[in-house]
Amino acid sequence: MKALRCDEPGRLTIIQRDVPSAGPGEVLVRIRRVGICGTDYHIVQGNQPYLEYPRVIGHELAGEIAEAPSGSSFKSGDIVCIEPYLYCGTCRACRQGKTNCCQNLQVLGVHRDGGACEYIAVPERNVVPATGLGLDEAAMVEFLAIGAHGVRRSGAGPASRVAVVGAGPIGIAAAIFAKARGAEVSVLDMNARRLAFCRDEIGADHVFEVSSGIDDRLKAATDGDFFDVVIDATGSPRAMMTGFSYVSHGGTYVLLSIVRADITFSDPEFHKRETSLLGSRNATRQDFETVLEAIRSGKVPTAALASHRGGLDDAPGLIPMWSAPEAGVIKALVEL
Template identity: 55%
Template structure:
């Protein structure tokens, strides 16, 4: 079967690999779609903190069930997505029903080989039915679930004024799910092109590009108070540090993006605000189910979010073009 392998930074290759052999308790999935996200771009560029090469990327997956144990609720041919966060089931986080931050977590496409291949065997309980969704929609569930999980972590309500920093796929997912709560949402980014798309196409109400006058704009948006909840989805250590100053007194700061940097902040400013600092990692089945429900209802503009499609075997060429033109790319999906 054809498999895309990241051999080392900036080097992708197409390999022929043998078909995987399914074990009891696993489902064999025929992979049909693979979404690319910031994690994949970071892997390609050599700055993903949890990875060793070579690696088969791909954790935003949609496919069809090819083989499964007899008696499984999954059906051969069923359209599914996959929760790529495979927990150990026994560590302190798993015992607290927080498998998304398992001590020994194995993330498809990061810690272990992922879905840029024709067939993949995974634990059957990681397979999530996506009945009623197209393959493209099913491939977008995972990144939206990360956003939905972050919003749940931030305990956002309709009374909150929310700032989302970063207008990539995760940031737009966060902004969408904040708007679903009824919160007043502002989205900022370095790219006016991305912000225009988020505002005019996706429907994010308030957007602003970074630049001179930004702090005054943000103060004006909140009557000088700044924001009850701030989310960082930039992947930038510098942006994360700046974000502390946008949190209102008594507010919450949710770090969604992962960076290699050591993050520092002013302790007096942090304490006088009594800031709540939260990490948000991955997503749970609850978040996946929530996203699928929103897609089925038509509340998520999935066709607008999916800006690019290409053949999986073209990934070694296409990924460079996607990185060079990220202002025009929201969600790119590889087809098999």
């Protein structure tokens, strides 16, 4: 079968490897769609902190059941998405239901080879029925779940004023699910096209193009209070540090971004505001179910999100192009 591998930073190739066999408790999935994520772009660029090369990429996965174990609830041809976080089930985090931050976590496409290939064998517990969804929609569940998880951790609700900083796919996902909770949502970014998308397609209440004077504009727009919840999805250490100043007194700051850097902040300001600082990693099955229900009920503009697509053979050339801001990508899908 074919697989898309990043051999080293800057070099993607199509390789041939054997079709895997499903082991005990595993399901063999024929992959039909792979969403390309910021993580994948970071892998190609050489700045993903948890990865060793070479690596078959791909963790936003949708496909069809090719083979399931005896007694499984799955049958051949079922449309599924994959929860790509392979957790141990026995560490303290897992015992508390926090499988997204398992002490021994292995993420497909990062810690081990991923699903940008024709077939993959994964534990049955990591396969999620996508009944009623198309393949494009099923491939978007994972990145949307990351945003939903961060919003859930934030505690945002109908009375919350939320700022999402960074209007890439994860930031868009966070904005969608903050809106779904009834929050007043502002989105900040340097890219005017993405801000227009957030306003027009997901109903962001306010958008702010980040430029000189942004702090004063945010202060004026919020009567000097700033935001109850700030969610960073920029992938920029500088932006992550700046975001502390956007949090209101008594507010919460959620870092969806992960970078190869130390993040610092002013301790006097942090304590003065009694800021709650939260990391947000991956997602849980609960978040996947939240997303599935939102898509089924028409609350996610999946057709608008799927802005670019191409075949597996063309992906080594397309992915570097898709990563460029001028490409205008919201979510790119590789079709198999």
